[in-house]
Amino acid sequence: MSLIVQKFGGSSVRDKERLYRAAQRAVDTYQKGNQVVVVVSAQGNTTDSLIKKAQEIGDTPPGREMDVLLSTGEQISMALMAMAISGLGCPAISLTGWQAGIKTCETHQNARIRHIDTTRIREELAKGNIVVVAGFQGIDEQENITTLGRGGSDSTAVALAEALLADRCQIFTDVEGIYTADPQVVEEAVKLTSISYDEMLKLASMGAKVLHDRSVAMARRGNVVLEVLSSITESEGTVVQENSNSAAPHLQGVTADRTVVRYCIKGLNRESGGLYTFIEELAQAGIRPDLLGQNEEGEIFFTAAHSKREEINRILKKRRLHIKEEDIWAKITAVGQQLTAFPKLKKEFFEVLHEAEIPWEDSWMEEDRFSVLVLRERANDAVHALHQVVLRHHLK
Amino acid sequence: MSLIVQKFGGSSVRDKERLYRAAQRAVDTYQKGNQVVVVVSAQGNTTDSLIKKAQEIGDTPPGREMDVLLSTGEQISMALMAMAISGLGCPAISLTGWQAGIKTCETHQNARIRHIDTTRIREELAKGNIVVVAGFQGIDEQENITTLGRGGSDSTAVALAEALLADRCQIFTDVEGIYTADPQVVEEAVKLTSISYDEMLKLASMGAKVLHDRSVAMARRGNVVLEVLSSITESEGTVVQENSNSAAPHLQGVTADRTVVRYCIKGLNRESGGLYTFIEELAQAGIRPDLLGQNEEGEIFFTAAHSKREEINRILKKRRLHIKEEDIWAKITAVGQQLTAFPKLKKEFFEVLHEAEIPWEDSWMEEDRFSVLVLRERANDAVHALHQVVLRHHLK
Numbered sequence: 200m201s202l203i204v205q206k207f208g209g210s211s212v213r214d215k216e217r218l219y220r221a222a223q224r225a226v227d228t229y230q231k232g233n234q235v236v237v238v239v240s241a242q243g244n245t246t247d248s249l250i251k252k253a254q255e256i257g258d259t260p261p262g263r264e265m266d267v268l269l270s271t272g273e274q275i276s277m278a279l280m281a282m283a284i285s286g287l288g289c290p291a292i293s294l295t296g297w298q299a300g301i302k303t304c305e306t307h308q309n310a311r312i313r314h315i316d317t318t319r320i321r322e323e324l325a326k327g328n329i330v331v332v333a334g335f336q337g338i339d340e341q342e343n344i345t346t347l348g349r350g351g352s353d354s355t356a357v358a359l360a361e362a363l364l365a366d367r368c369q370i371f372t373d374v375e376g377i378y379t380a381d382p383q384v385v386e387e388a389v390k391l392t393s394i395s396y397d398e399m400l401k402l403a404s405m406g407a408k409v410l411h412d413r414s415v416a417m418a419r420r421g422n423v424v425l426e427v428l429s430s431i432t433e434s435e436g437t438v439v440q441e442n443s444n445s446a447a448p449h450l451q452g453v454t455a456d457r458t459v460v461r462y463c464i465k466g467l468n469r470e471s472g473g474l475y476t477f478i479e480e481l482a483q484a485g486i487r488p489d490l491l492g493q494n495e496e497g498e499i500f501f502t503a504a505h506s507k508r509e510e511i512n513r514i515l516k517k518r519r520l521h522i523k524e525e526d527i528w529a530k531i532t533a534v535g536q537q538l539t540a541f542p543k544l545k546k547e548f549f550e551v552l553h554e555a556e557i558p559w560e561d562s563w564m565e566e567d568r569f570s571v572l573v574l575r576e577r578a579n580d581a582v583h584a585l586h587q588v589v590l591r592h593h594l595k
Numbered sequence: 596m597s598l599i600v601q602k603f604g605g606s607s608v609r610d611k612e613r614l615y616r617a618a619q620r621a622v623d624t625y626q627k628g629n630q631v632v633v634v635v636s637a638q639g640n641t642t643d644s645l646i647k648k649a650q651e652i653g654d655t656p657p658g659r660e661m662d663v664l665l666s667t668g669e670q671i672s673m674a675l676m677a678m679a680i681s682g683l684g685c686p687a688i689s690l691t692g693w694q695a696g697i698k699t700c701e702t703h704q705n706a707r708i709r710h711i712d713t714t715r716i717r718e719e720l721a722k723g724n725i726v727v728v729a730g731f732q733g734i735d736e737q738e739n740i741t742t743l744g745r746g747g748s749d750s751t752a753v754a755l756a757e758a759l760l761a762d763r764c765q766i767f768t769d770v771e772g773i774y775t776a777d778p779q780v781v782e783e784a785v786k787l788t789s790i791s792y793d794e795m796l797k798l799a800s801m802g803a804k805v806l807h808d809r810s811v812a813m814a815r816r817g818n819v820v821l822e823v824l825s826s827i828t829e830s831e832g833t834v835v836q837e838n839s840n841s842a843a844p845h846l847q848g849v850t851a852d853r854t855v856v857r858y859c860i861k862g863l864n865r866e867s868g869g870l871y872t873f874i875e876e877l878a879q880a881g882i883r884p885d886l887l888g889q890n891e892e893g894e895i896f897f898t899a900a901h902s903k904r905e906e907i908n909r910i911l912k913k914r915r916l917h918i919k920e921e922d923i924w925a926k927i928t929a930v931g932q933q934l935t936a937f938p939k940l941k942k943e944f945f946e947v948l949h950e951a952e953i954p955w956e957d958s959w960m961e962e963d964r965f966s967v968l969v970l971r972e973r974a975n976d977a978v979h980a981l982h983q984v985v986l987r988h989h990l991k
Contacts, residue, residue: 215651215652218652249671252671252675253674253675253678255611256611256614256615256675256678256679256682257678257679257681257682260678260681261677261678261681263688264674264677264678264681264689265674267670267673267674267677267689267691268670268671268674268675268678270670271667271670271671274663274664274666274667274670275645275648275664275667277663278649278660278661278663278664278667279648279649279652279664281657281660281663282649282652282653282656282657282660282664283652283653285653285656285657285660286652286653292659293660293663295663295740297693298738298739319738342694342715343694344691
């Protein structure tokens with residue numbers, strides 16, 4: 200008997216039809232003799248409408264109360280999911296974050312799971328129940344309700360899989376798995392059978408939206424076998440796990456980050472140590488500059504996420520540095536491993552960009568990725584172009 | 596320093612304007628130097644829309660999961676209320692039923708509060724917070740979420756007031772207090788300054804909807820001083836407490852129950868003991884027959900709540916009794932105390948009914964009430980008529 204954790208996101212439970220389809224998945228898995236824990240997000244746009252309710256009351260609601268409010272979204276989902284599973288004739292019980300023993304730190308709206316006391320879940324599994332757990336939520340040491348922030352339900356599923364020593368953690372989504380490129384952009388994109396944690400993490404941090412980097416990092420740390428698959432079709436998904444079949448050098452996929460901002464700074468000297476302390480200060484604020492370089496006029500340039508814009512400006516202002524912001528770029532990244540084993544890889548990338556008449560700005564090559572900055576309106580073209588090279592060096 | 600529990604029902608928190616008005620009430624009370632615990636119901640028709648969600652999933656959702664679902668309604672309210680109070684500059688914290696230590700029996704959808712562990716509430720009050728508690732919910736011994744059923748938020752408020760030894764439990768409603776009759780029916784109705792638990796209980800059990808009989812009974816048991824007042828106007832309400840100022844015989848008010856069903860049964864003999872065992876069986880099913888009598892043909896007749904219809908029919912069918920149901924009546928009841936001290940009271944009631952040309956069927960007189968059955972379409976007229984007698988014998 201295996202123990203499977205299945206996570207269904209907001210769109211997979213948004214209405215009766217979707218809910219029953221998800222419930223049927225859980226029941227099928229259960230009837231094959233597995234123990235099943237289902238993790239659910241809030242339905243469709245429930246979270247947005249709860250946020251709207253709070254904004255009506257005031258501009259700066261206390262974070263603690265926002266968590267109390269938002270956590271109801273998953274509680275509604277989990278009750279309906281347990282009802283649907285019961286409706287299909289299977290015993291089911293729903294548990295909130297606190298009932299499921301999910302203990303977090305006390306950072307409201309962006310809490311991290313510290314520990315899961317699995318007693319209650321194990322009891323309910325032993326009774327033969329499918330256990331439905333609310334994603335995205337927990338309680339802190341003082342028994343206050345917390346929410347996990349971005350990608351929270353994925354984190355719940357992975358943390359539960361780790362704590363329960365589950366055989367697999369299945370993440371059901373709108374897509375059928377991880378592809379060599381976004382299939383909505385590149386028709387020839389190929390679905391991957393499996394991908395390593397490191398490669399998935401790199402794809403996620405470079406713009407791929409299927410999985411959040413935090414949950415991939417958690418899965419790697421806990422050695423949880425993740426599977427990304429469709430909540431609609433029955434086809435096999437992509438397994439994310441420790442490297443096994445793909446020891447040879449290869450490319451895995453290409454992704455685009457359309458929200459990067461490029462900064463050019465005057466007056467920072469690479470040699471004087473000013474650059475070093477500047478980067479350190481960015482790091483302390485949780486900002487990792489990418490595609491860092493210096494041009495002939497001595498200007499330092501780098502890219503960072505659009506969401507960090509205010510913070511970066513605050514730091515630059517404090518240092519009285521002159522800055523130029525460019526919000527017109529997209530960062531296109533091809534991910535793989537042992538890329539330096541391909542001596543002419545960088546040249547191949549530039550050739551396909553050249554053939555497609557796509558001008559590029561900065562670029563970066565290292566062992567596990569190649570990134571290049573192109574104008575945002577050419578992002579899809581650049582993904583297309585780089586994808587040709589990816590397919591050339593992709594291990595089937 | 597006093598401790599005041601304030602309960603706001605669904606219509607008192609249904610939108611931003613109402614929420615802020617209620618929050619302002621709590622803040623005013625706090626700023627006068629009191630400790631304040633606020634109990635909230637779900638907003639407006641939230642509960643109905645949650646029930647609708649469940650019904651979409653299936654016809655017979657498990658009671659446990661209904662409680663998980665419905666309890667989110669109060670959790671949303673309490674978060675918004677805490678936000679509104681914070682928005683008014685007052686420290687506030689919201690607590691769910693389980694966080695507030697409300698332990699119930701395990702009867703889902705109709706649980707009773709067994710015990711309240713007030714540790715957390717007292718801690719938060721000691722920190723200077725206004726504590727906002729979700730009404731209508733608790734947890735059972737196994738930490739499952741339960742809901743309290745009909746009038747649940749009133750019960751929460753009264754139970755909290757009792758457990759916290761509060762000085763007063765204020766129930767904010769759409770009306771300004773308890774009146775000698777429903778002011779929407781009788782213009783001349785007079786607001787009562789105070790009323791005894793017993794009289795309030797009698798009014799509530801005979802159809803008055805301002806307070807639920809269960810919470811009045813709880814208040815009597817715990818000797819909690821209840822106050823019913825308007826969430827909209829600032830005028831004084833009605834205090835429900837142990838008899839004090841009203842030892843003399845008097846009438847307090849008149850109410851109507853428009854949902855009674857009258858049953859006529861053939862074949863039950865009052866003398867043979869069949870009637871006795873029949874009434875006992877009804878009592879075991881939670882049914883209290885009222886206006887019980889026997890006519891000249893030996894038929895037994897009585898009234899009971901419409902909601903008990905199926906159950907009564909089941910019992911009568913089992914006993915193979917022939918039955919006639921009449922769903923055309925309203926029971927009008929005048930409530931008071933020591934009524935037999937007024938020798939001609941019954942006659943006075945019949946006279947006003949006669950003057951208003953209202954025919955009546957069965958009637959009943961005892962120490963604390965007079966009830967009479969009239970056709971439902973004449974209910975308001977009968978309330979008007981009996982109210983004249985009430986005012987005549989009402990203690991100012």
